[in-house]
Amino acid sequence: KRPAGAPDKALARKVTKVGVIGAGLMARQFALLFVRRLQVPVVITDLDQGATDAGVAAIHKEIHDLLEKGRISPDESNRLTALVTGTTNKADFADCDWVIEAIYEELEAKQNVFAEVEKFISPEAVLATNTSSLSVEQIGAKLEHPERVVGFHFFNPVAVMPLIEVVKTPHTNDETLSTAMVTAASLRKNAVITKDTPGFVVNRILAKVLGEAMHAVDTGTPFEVVEESTRPFGLPMTPFELLELVGLKVGAHVLDTHHKAFPDRFFESTNLHRLAELGHIFERDSKGKAKGIDKAALKIVKG
Numbered sequence: 001k002r003p004a005g006a007p008d009k010a011l012a013r014k015v016t017k018v019g020v021i022g023a024g025l026m027a028r029q030f031a032l033l034f035v036r037r038l039q040v041p042v043v044i045t046d047l048d049q050g051a052t053d054a055g056v057a058a059i060h061k062e063i064h065d066l067l068e069k070g071r072i073s074p075d076e077s078n079r080l081t082a083l084v085t086g087t088t089n090k091a092d093f094a095d096c097d098w099v100i101e102a103i104y105e106e107l108e109a110k111q112n113v114f115a116e117v118e119k120f121i122s123p124e125a126v127l128a129t130n131t132s133s134l135s136v137e138q139i140g141a142k143l144e145h146p147e148r149v150v151g152f153h154f155f156n157p158v159a160v161m162p163l164i165e166v167v168k169t170p171h172t173n174d175e176t177l178s179t180a181m182v183t184a185a186s187l188r189k190n191a192v193i194t195k196d197t198p199g200f201v202v203n204r205i206l207a208k209v210l211g212e213a214m215h216a217v218d219t220g221t222p223f224e225v226v227e228e229s230t231r232p233f234g235l236p237m238t239p240f241e242l243l244e245l246v247g248l249k250v251g252a253h254v255l256d257t258h259h260k261a262f263p264d265r266f267f268e269s270t271n272l273h274r275l276a277e278l279g280h281i282f283e284r285d286s287k288g289k290a291k292g293i294d295k296a297a298l299k300i301v302k303g
């Protein structure tokens with residue numbers, strides 16, 4: 001069945017090489033998914049050689065872990081490892097027909113990196129962004145071909161979460177949209193087409209839940225009480241666990257974007273920004289299992 005609003009599959013372009021801009025938490029996860037599911041070369045870049053090499057090494061390690069767990073054969077492990085390479089030269093993206101960015105959430109940085117890559121790629125190549133809540137149309141605003149821009153929003157952990165939000169701007173053409181839908185299906189994800197509005201669909205709803213949880217803390221309910229009160233809902237994670245999973249800086253940015261767009265409906269949280277500086281909420285044991293809210297985090301929210 002064709003998903004709501006999806007154009008004809010026949011319009012989709014074949015993806016034969018993938019470029020990934022950014023080698024952080026999300027980029028590493030979806031680079032692995034692209035190489036596993038599409039079995040095509042994936043070239044990854046970050047601000048400098050060190051960050052790029054670290055990203056490639058982390059993906060190679062994930063491939064090795066899949067081999068150790070018996071999920072892939074030695075042959076496949078070797079093939080996938082060879083397909084993932086790093087570069088700091090955007091000219092190496094020239095023959096990519098799908099380029100996706102997951103750099104930090106700053107509009108101008110995303111606009112500039114797309115404009116830089118556009119100089120090298122063919123006019124038909126797709127430029128996809130994994131932005132959490134910035135306007136996809138604005139990210140493509142400096143391009144000669146904004147019709148090739150689409151949002152392609154993954155959820156953490158990428159290997160497990162079944163959804164991709166495909167974000168259509170007023171300029172996105174049917175070929176781009178169709179390529180995004182077919183690519184999502186090749187990645188074995190369910191794709192929905194969403195409007196280019198702050199937070200799209202999922203983060204708009206999450207921002208409500210996470211924002212209310214932080215606001216309760218900000219207005220004096222003890223941190224531990226909010227944490228305990230949200231545990232029995234049957235959700236896989238409490239709001240604070242989810243904030244830590246997506247990254248506290250990303251979470252704070254999502255809340256800020258919503259507050260800016262809809263000030264009467266969403267809160268911004270000074271405490272969340274302070275926690276983002278600390279870098280974590282939970283104390284963890286040597287295996288990474290959460291042991292309750294960290295003392296330093298408790299101190300921060302008490303002021």
Ligand code: 3HC
Pocket residue numbers: 131132154155156157158159160161203206236237242246250254
């Ligand atoms: N990477 C890869 N795989 C992972 C993983 C990770 N970080 N974490 C868990 N998994 C896999 C495990 O390997 C396991 O796979 P298997 O069954 O094939 O062995 C499976 O997930 C289940 O793992 P566990 O049994 O260890 O753990 P849980 O059952 O507790 O599930 C969870 C872990 C899937 C992370 C679950 O807690 C969950 O669904 N949490 C909510 C996640 C969520 O809502 N994410 C959306 C965040 S919003 C976002 O990302 C958007 C951004 O823009 C802000």
